[in-house]
Amino acid sequence: MKHMFHYEGRWTGGRAGSGEIRAGGLQATVTRPAQMGGPGIGTNPDEMLLSAAATCYMMTLAFLLEARKIPVMDLTVFSTGVFSEEGGLHCESIAHRPKILLGGEGNGVVDLAMQLAREAESRCMVSRALAGNVSISVEPDVLVNDGR
Template sequence: MAEHHFLLKADWQGGRNSTGFIDAGGLKAEISIPKEMDGPGVGTNPDEMLLGAAATCYLITLAAMLERAKIPVSQLKLESEGIVEVEQGVFTYKKIIHRPKVTLAAEADGKDVEKVGLLSEKAEKSCMISRAVQGNVEIQVEAEIGVEEG
């Protein structure tokens, strides 16, 4: 069994409404509590980073599945939304909605469109980040699939 280790270093000065900095190799960013949660809103925050991790994992997984299935993809875009609920001062990450927009090349047929729909759902269940938050954060997929005019 192979293991992969990822390292993040963080520096934080002060209390709740301060700012910090993280360095995780390819990810270097200022961090703070978002304005929506009465923070300074400087740089990124845990809510955006969880959404970013889930979205990039889903997108890469879907792209790999489409490639393996030899689906003629012309364009693949993704919009993802994170929903955080606040109840009695307690913040809970409730849901992530992935909205992939897959445009197939003109030579695609109805079977390709159907397969993209199935793979859009399967990618969410196969993604490492989705599996990591399973049971804690609901993840939903709302795929839009089209075919180029040809």
């Protein structure tokens, strides 16, 4: 089964210009980031690439945890992308730091939750698309809420 998604973008100006994009539920203003000499209003491809990788990772992890019936009370993912202009603008690395809070009955599955947190990266569609070009790491933190 194939799925199609559509994008529409409009840009005004040069390097200091701005644009508007739409793709399904995404609607945003885009500009060059301030730290790269742009106006820094709205988002940019760097943030969107990081967001796509982190969102895909987070959803994949949530689906894996659910499939194994692991009692997740809260799942939060903090991700950092390192982008470099050396040798042409590119993404060097992405680090995902998921924080998984399990219910009290989750004591016996902490190791499994850690394993799934690492496995989710290789099963994520965006991670697979970036493979060989971007170093992606996962540093999970799994906690159990014992009710105290």
